[in-house]
Amino acid sequence: MRWTAAALAFAFLAVGGANAHAAGTLELYKMVRSLQLVQDQLARGDHAAMPMQQKMLAMIDERFRTAGTEEFEDRRNLTALLVYAMSGGNPTTIEVVLSKLRLEGEDAVLGKGVLAYMTGQMAKAGEILAPIDPMARGSETGAFVALVKGSIMGIKRPEAALKLMDQARLLAPGTLVEEAALRRSLPLVLALERPDRFLVLAEQYTRRFLRSPYASEFADAFVEGMVTFHDAITEKQIETIVSLMNPAQQEAIYLRLARRSTIKGQVDRSAFASSRATAISRQVDGEGDPRATLYQAISSITSENVEEVLENLEKVDPDQLSPRDRRLLLAARAIAAEVLALPTGVEPSVEEASQPAVSKTVASHASEAAGEETLAHTPTGSEEHPAPAISAEAALSEKPSEEVDTVSQELVSSVREKLDAVDRLLGEVEK
Known part of the structure; x- marks a missing residue:
């Protein structure tokens, strides 16, 4: 099939390039x-087909315009x-071609619906395409109709959308349609809470389409699923899927998972992902990745090991x-x-306790690294993404026997809230 696709495509381009009139026939x-x-080859990882696809789209577009x-x-x-x-x-x-044709029945409905979707x-588009049954149209257009309808429904109607994605996969196995349907199904099962x-x-996606140029979207959804289903998906299950990837892909996934887990405060998952990323990095490069060290240090922080964590962070x-x-490191x-630097033996005044003790420091360090005014000021309660402060009043418990646990919980919670806030701010700057 690979040779056939390439042969057809090159023959097609050769005719078009040599003689525009011949291409028109x-x-x-x-x-x-x-x-x-060619698109199916792309889905299976033939990235060299990308420029070929663009050229073919341009030629086909011209051909339809003049038909x-x-x-x-x-x-x-x-x-x-x-x-x-x-x-x-x-x-x-x-739109130009459809305006010239006098389509009737379901063809007319499909034409209008697809045009609405494209624009x-x-x-x-959802209203127009609602009565069309993808399975009744067969594989040629039915798979695309199922994919389009499912994409329109999305997470607003995840159950129905997932059924349509299944139909698209059934009608067009091994194609770009199946790749897209698999990839778009992941957010749907997340919404449906089906680990x-x-x-x-x-x-299935990892085995079939991991080399697709759209696999980065899969990676985002996969990592989000590992975090969302933290209590339902085991480390062994994660390793089973990630082991199907090459070492570079494994390291990338584990690093992304470590970072996301760190921000979400999932200490065990972050530690697991960081250690796996470090081990793989050492196998490939002979040394650990500094990102793994960063995420592992942040996720493991407690009131008892702050000095040790800070020492590890300074080594990065x-x-x-x-x-x-x-910026996250800073x-x-x-x-x-x-x-x-927080005092441990003095009860803060009400005014002091209400001050954002850390947010200014975080913002100033982050802005210094980024050179962005967006991060240079201290967010206030009226802003969209405020950076929450450590509560000194809560950290100093009135019960000495519970002091360590209280401080530890406050510290861990506050650190992660800060990092989450900084992460949101960084995301806004990068958009």
Whole structure:
């Protein structure tokens, strides 16, 4: 199949490049089938097909624009038009062509619905496409219809959307449609709180489409699932899926999981992911990744080991981190240093207790690294994403026997709240 796709595509491009008139004589449905073959190769990891896809889309677009209405009397060409529309085609071209045709029945409904979808009118598209049964249309257009309808419903109607994604996969196995359906199913099972189904879908995607150019979206959803289903998915189950990846991919996933778990305050998961990332990094490069050290240090902080954590944080070289993680490191250092500086034997005044003891330090350190005015000021309670402060009043318990536990809980909670706030601020700056 790989050779066939390449041969068809190159033959198609050769004809188009050598003679524009000759390209104009190619049957529309044959051109679109060649495009689908190339897109399926993309889904399976042939990134070299990306520029080929762009060239083919441009040529097919021109071909549809100049096609006569009589060409669409051939049912195969009409089907090709609808498939092209749902395969990343030009909405302007689709609108021009549809305006020339006198479609009837379900074809007319599908044409209007697809055009609405392509132009971003999701609610309208959903209403128009509602009566169309993807399974009744067969594999050529049915798979695309199921994918489009499921994408429109999304997490607003996750149960129905997931059923449509299953139909898309059933109608078009091994294609870009199946890749997209699998990838878009993960947020749906997250919304439905189905960890077992999440694991099945994640493993299927990892085995079939991990080399897809769209796999980064899968990685985001996979990591989010590991955090969301923290209590339902075991470390062994995570390792089973991640082991299907190559070492570089494994390290990347574990680092992302470590960072996300750290921000969410999931100490055990962060420690697990950090240690796995470090082990894999040492196998590949002979040394640990500084990001793993950073996340592990932050997630393991308690009232008893603040000095040790700060010492470990000081060993992390900021120059080896991304700008975002560099700010996170500086914020974590500032928080730990501020905690060590807190008085432990003096009851703070009401005014002092109400002051954000750490937020100014965090913001100033983060802004110093980022050079962003957005982070340079101390957020107030009226702003969208305030940085919550350590409560000195809560940290100093009136019951000496509970002092250690109280301080530890307050410290861990506050540190993670700070990091979460800083993370949100960094996200806003990067947008």
